[in-house]
Amino acid sequence: MPQQYKIDKVAEIESHIADSNGVFVVGYNGLTVKQAQELRHQLREVGAEMKVYKNNLTRLALKNQEQPEIDEILVGPLAYVFYSQDPVEPAKALKEFATKSKGVLEIKGGISEGKAVSAEEVNAIADLPTKDQLLGQIAGLINGFARDIAVCVNGVSSGLARTVQQISEQKAA
Numbered sequence: 451m452p453q454q455y456k457i458d459k460v461a462e463i464e465s466h467i468a469d470s471n472g473v474f475v476v477g478y479n480g481l482t483v484k485q486a487q488e489l490r491h492q493l494r495e496v497g498a499e500m501k502v503y504k505n506n507l508t509r510l511a512l513k514n515q516e517q518p519e520i521d522e523i524l525v526g527p528l529a530y531v532f533y534s535q536d537p538v539e540p541a542k543a544l545k546e547f548a549t550k551s552k553g554v555l556e557i558k559g560g561i562s563e564g565k566a567v568s569a570e571e572v573n574a575i576a577d578l579p580t581k582d583q584l585l586g587q588i589a590g591l592i593n594g595f596a597r598d599i600a601v602c603v604n605g606v607s608s609g610l611a612r613t614v615q616q617i618s619e620q621k622a623a
Contacts, residue, residue: 456507463503463511463530470532474544474560474572475520478502478529481554489547489555493531496539500531518566523558537562541576 467473478486490500505524512520533540548555557569567575579587 459503460507460511460514463501463508464515466499466501466530466532467511467515467517470534472533472537472560472562474531474533474537474540474562475523475558476500476529476531476544476548477526477556477558478554479527479556481551485551485554489543492543492547493540496533496543497535498531498533498540498543500529502527502529512561517561518564520559520561520566528558531560536581537575538578538580541572542580545573545576 481489486500493500505528508528508530509521509524512518531540531544544555544557548557557572559566559568560572561567562571562575
């Protein structure tokens with residue numbers, strides 16, 4: 451029979467999985483305490499949370515929550531980054547920290563929107579623009595179209611006015 455603290459820990463992991471849109475798995479072998487604190491702080495700023503759990507307990511929690519199997523990456527000392535909103539910001543924070551820490555932090559993969567993702571896919575997510583940046587780009591495009599339409603409409607009316615004026619000048623002469 452499993453020990454109570456393990457049952458409680460699996461329930462805790464399940465609640466994190468249920469409350470989040472996804473989880474990224476990172477290897478932290480060689481990460482200092484100061485670096486870990488810095489990474490946790492950066493992740494908190496973008497709405498994510500990093501936790502360290504035993505891989506077997508996480509495997510059970512993922513299975514209980516009917517998440518895709520990622521057993522092949524659940525090897526060695528791992529940390530789990532749970533995010534509840536957009537996956538781009540946490541992925542960017544992880545990628546920046548991984549490059550800054552010179553290989554101490556290794557992105558292994560994870561689960562995003564109910565699908566298993568590889569390390570390459572997490573890096574591709576990190577390269578995407580954020581939701582706010584996309585909304586800004588869309589607003590800029592809409593503004594550009596509106597401006598172009600206004601210029602065209604104004605050009606037609608001013609051209610018509612010039613034509614009418616020239617015709618009236620010709621008839622007056």
